[in-house]
Amino acid sequence: MVATLTAFLAALGVTITGSPLGVLISERNLMSLSRLQAATWTLLVLSGYLTLAILRVREGVSSPLDIAIPPGALVGHGHRHHLPARHAPAPHQQAREDA
Secondary structure (H helix, E strand, O other), X not given: OHHXXXXXXXXXXXXXXXXXXXXXXXXXXXXXXXXXXXXXXXXXXXXHHHHHHHHHHHHOOOOOOOOOOOHHHHHHOOXXXXXXXXXXXXXXXXXXXXX
């Protein structure tokens, strides 16, 4: 599963920049560590999810894609949709708003 997703990212990189590592290259034409981390976590999470879904299909589960993902796992991957939209202002910002 990881190999399939890696091949997909390489094909995407070739399409975007002409290089298999194209998904890791930033707008400034430099290798980006943050893009490497995002690609690695995406490969890890998606391969785990797809593997679990395939196993559930083989076992005959009535709704194999109904997989509960703990909210903490999504926060670690950068998804923070469950957090409030507006946080309290920092103390130095609050003083400016009161003036």
